Amino acid sequence: MPKKKISIKDIARSLGISITTVSFILNGKAKEKRISDELTLKVEEYIKHVGYRPSHLAQSLRLGKSKVIVFMVEDISNQFFASIARKIEEKAYKNGYKIIYCSTDNDPDKAKALIDTFKVRSVDGFIITPTPDLESTITELIEEDFAVLLFDRWIPSIDCSYVVVENEKSAFEATSHLIQNGCMNIGFVTVASDQIQMIDRLEGYGKAIEAHGQNKKVLMLPFHHLSENSASHKIQQFVKSNTDLDALFFATNYLAFEGLQALNNLKKQIPNDLLVVSFDDHYFFTLFQPNISAIEQPLETIAEKLMEGMLKMLNGNGDPKLDFKIILPNTLHIRESSDFKKI
Amino acid sequence: MPKKKISIKDIARSLGISITTVSFILNGKAKEKRISDELTLKVEEYIKHVGYRPSHLAQSLRLGKSKVIVFMVEDISNQFFASIARKIEEKAYKNGYKIIYCSTDNDPDKAKALIDTFKVRSVDGFIITPTPDLESTITELIEEDFAVLLFDRWIPSIDCSYVVVENEKSAFEATSHLIQNGCMNIGFVTVASDQIQMIDRLEGYGKAIEAHGQNKKVLMLPFHHLSENSASHKIQQFVKSNTDLDALFFATNYLAFEGLQALNNLKKQIPNDLLVVSFDDHYFFTLFQPNISAIEQPLETIAEKLMEGMLKMLNGNGDPKLDFKIILPNTLHIRESSDFKKI
DNA sequence: TGGCTTTGCTAAAAGGATTTACCAAAAGTA
DNA sequence: TACTTTTGGTAAATCCTTTTAGCAAAGCCA
Structure with missing residues (x-):
């Protein structure tokens, strides 16, 4: 048999006082509302004794805050x-x-x-x-x-x-890092999306590439319901048809996972054949052999x-x-x- | 300026009818409560027109269900x-x-x-x-x-x-699978915990080992706040001090990740030096080279x-x-x- | 016409809190 | 003493719904 829930009304009745008084005490307004210390103490003790807890539902309704x-x-x-x-x-x-x-x-x-x-x-x-x-x-x-x-x-x-x-800035930095490490043909793998963070990442990559007079090579995977195999497959195609690629920059970690799968299928060695960097760090990147460079967001x-x-x-x-x-x-x-x- | 929220009372007043009637109509009880089709329609249209939505808070309070x-x-x-x-x-x-x-x-x-x-x-x-x-x-x-x-x-x-x-059964099966593949010294890596699923997994491992007359080799990592490094480190110790180990069975995937890290540090080859199986499948197990065998829970x-x-x-x-x-x-x-x- | 049923709708309580406005009694002041 | 202030509290409205109990008018039957 479920314990009947006790309400502020029950307390008031049991103690022979008004609901208002109990409410004031509950809300720490005893002093302000001039409830005597004696009564305050008595009510507080009773509340503790019966284990009363106000209903948040009722409070929310009354106060308009949930x-x-x-x-x-x-x-x-x-x-x-x-x-x-x-x-x-x-x-x-x-x-x-x-x-x-x-x-x-x-x-x-x-x-x-x-x-x-x-x-x-x-x-x-x-x-x-x-x-x-x-x-x-x-x-x-x-x-x-x-x-x-x-x-x-x-x-x-x-x-x-x-x-x-800082999506753009970090993408710029990561791309620059690849260029400094000798890359001349950096591919950027992203999803076709008008999400601003994706646009910014692409922008950062683009600016770094342009700043060094290189050429952009972007693979835009379809956003919606990209089944895992198809993504990996498309990345393989991308790598195969761009034989001069020497690095891949993935715009998100799940793209990187697909990419690693793809590179593995192609028997490409990292970093010997291609350097790899990913946006959005992941625990797995340090587990993977070789460890994958990544941009960590400050979670x-x-x-x-x-x-x-x-x-x-x-x-x-x-x-x-x-x-x-x-x-x-x-x-x-x-x-x-x-x-x-x-x- | 925030649109004033409209309540059932406002509707009743605007239409010159009672709250009760509106409520009946809202709850699809018009027929049952003999509200005329004419009025029902009128109210329904008005409600749609003003975009009224009942307050869940008030409903919850009244109905005692949130x-x-x-x-x-x-x-x-x-x-x-x-x-x-x-x-x-x-x-x-x-x-x-x-x-x-x-x-x-x-x-x-x-x-x-x-x-x-x-x-x-x-x-x-x-x-x-x-x-x-x-x-x-x-x-x-x-x-x-x-x-x-x-x-x-x-x-x-x-x-x-x-x-x-089925924790015990699956652990039994996985262990048996290792034995069938020739393992004679299977280590079980788990956490010290009285959680029933962990106990069952250990039990399943133990029974399979015993059924084949082999010896149990269990590494129990401390449960609380096992910092990542220490777990990996302890697994390394475990492998080093049990030179005859030919397989590791991890009781959870996060333990397996630590273990893979450890085996990598020890330059152990999977599966040449040690076979590996983990409880609780994970996307990375198929990404990792070699792919890691695992027990998949039917999410x-x-x-x-x-x-x-x-x-x-x-x-x-x-x-x-x-x-x-x-x-x-x-x-x-x-x-x-x-x-x-x-x- | 009188009595019964059906139709169509509503008043008011309840759910559990907060808060404004007010009231008696006691204390203070002149 | 007469008036004001302070003290210690309470009644009732409010938040928004659901639902029980009931009421007046109309329809039906004999």
């Missing part, structure tokens, strides 16, 4: 997002917030539908990796006074807070900044439209795959 | 849990449920504290990978009529529904069964204490690391 943050990413099972999820979780809980997650698959319709459902749930804030075509939905969200924070990518056309990394800092910004918006200290725009630097880890000295 | 499921795992950034998270998400959303996640780090105190906070939030159900020492907390949860479903591991001492895999089915069980409990068709105990078979993928023929 203490829930939505974490909407492209795919929660992606290591990058899962890691961020893990890190923001702690900070959220510490501040009394819970996190609901959801994955968009980068599908605008799905994203819109999800945002729509959450509005109804009166969540307080949204941490979002935006899909394409989400400008108006996000603008609405902000207009309706939800706290919104974009990350991983942002939307240039709207004024919304975000936490992102911990991203998570920190996300929660810092979110909490600032939620506590709404004055600023309703807080301008929280953070661009974080990455770290290029040069490993065996792009540096003969490391072998 | 349509929220807690997904409490050891670590949401762990690939296994993240994958399950991704898969149950879809099924949950399809049924109108949202998922709040949290990580316990296998710390009983943290787990208890988390469960405690969620009770207050009046969530409907819990999907839990239990930490040690959680019997009484979970028993309480069930007594208080929450839907509870354990997974990955379960607690023998209490009667609670679960979804797990999709686990997720399916979890939501099937959860929904059954939540819809509470008669059975409040649904006996939902599922044990799923795994698949052993024999790859290059444990089979010379595959090389």
Whole structure:
């Protein structure tokens, strides 16, 4: 038989006092509202004794705040997002917030539908990796006074807070690094996507190539539902048909994994035949032989900044439209795959 | 300026009818409650026109159901849990449920504290990978009529529904497979933990070893905060001090990663020097050279069964204490690391 | 016409909290 | 003593829905 839940009303009745008094005491307003110390103590003891806990549902309804943050990413099972999820979780809980997650698959319709459902749930804030075509939905969200924070990518056309990394700069650096190590024909493997972070990475690569008077060689894999085999297969084609390639720069780690598979099938040696660098570091890159050079995003800092910004918006200290725009630097880890000295 | 949220009361007033009527229509009870088709239509159109959406908060408060499921795992950034998270998400959303996640780090105190906070939030159900020492907390949860479903591991001492895999059987099979491939000295690398799934895996290994009259060689790494280097280091020690080892069976994939690192440091060749098998398959096992044999847990089915069980409990068709105990078979993928023929 | 059923709709309670406005009694002041 | 202030508290509205119980009018039957 389930223990009947005890409410503030039960407490008031048991103690022969009013609900108001109990509420004041619960919310630490006893002094301010001139409840005697004696009664305060008595109520506090009784509350502890019966193990009363206020209903968050009722509080949320009354206060219009649910203490829930939505974490909407492209795919929660992606290591990058899962890691961020893990890190923001702690900070959220510490501040009394819970996190609901959801994955968009980068599908605008799905994203819109999800945002729509959450509005109804009166969540307080949204941490979002935006899909394409989400400008108006996000603008609405902000207009309706939800706290919104974009990350991983942002939307240039709207004024919304975000936490992102220096995609272009890091791609430029990594490409330059390859050039300095003697590469003359660097291929860039990316996905066809209008996500800003992908565009920036391509841009960084392009600028470095141009700065050294080299030629761009870009493989754009179709974004949607690129089955693993086909990606790997297409990378093989790319390498075979560009016989002068001496390096590959992968725009994401999952592309790199496909690429490593492809190079392995082609019996290409890294770094002897081709140097390799990838955006977005991964545990596996240090396990793989040879170790793969990669650009590491500062996960911990991203998570920190996300929660810092979110909490600032939620506590709404004055600023309703807080301008929280953070661009974080990455770290290029040069490993065996792009540096003969490391072998 | 945020659009003022429109409530059922606003609708009633605008249309000059009662709240009750609107509510009936909203809940599809117009016919049953004898609201005229004419009025029903009028209200439905008005609702669509103003884009009214009922407040879930108020509904939850009234109905005592929040349509929220807690997904409490050891670590949401762990690939296994993240994958399950991704898969149950879809099924949950399809049924109108949202998922709040949290990580316990296998710390009983943290787990208890988390469960405690969620009770207050009046969530409907819990999907839990239990930490040690959680019997009484979970028993309480069930007594208080929450839907509870354990997974990955379960607690023998209490009667609670679960979804797990055949740990012992699969470990037995994998060990037997190594023996059939000529191994005479198989080392088992695991963590010191009283988690039932780890015990079962050890048990399966042990029985297979005994069945063939061989000797057990078990390396138990300390569970808590095993820093990566120390794990890898200890595995190196283990291999060095057991010169006759001809195979290693890792109880989890993260242990295998450490082990691969260790074997690499020792310049051991797989499978020439040592055969390798791991519990819990991983994408990298097929990327790694040589491919690593592994036992794959049926993620999709686990997720399916979890939501099937959860929904059954939540819809509470008669059975409040649904006996939902599922044990799923795994698949052993024999790859290059444990089979010379595959090389 | 009187009594019964059906039709069409509504008032109000409940769910659990917060908060404003107010009220009595005691204490202070002149 | 008469008035003001302080002390210690409470009643009731509010947040938004669902749902029970019930009411008036119309329709039906004899």
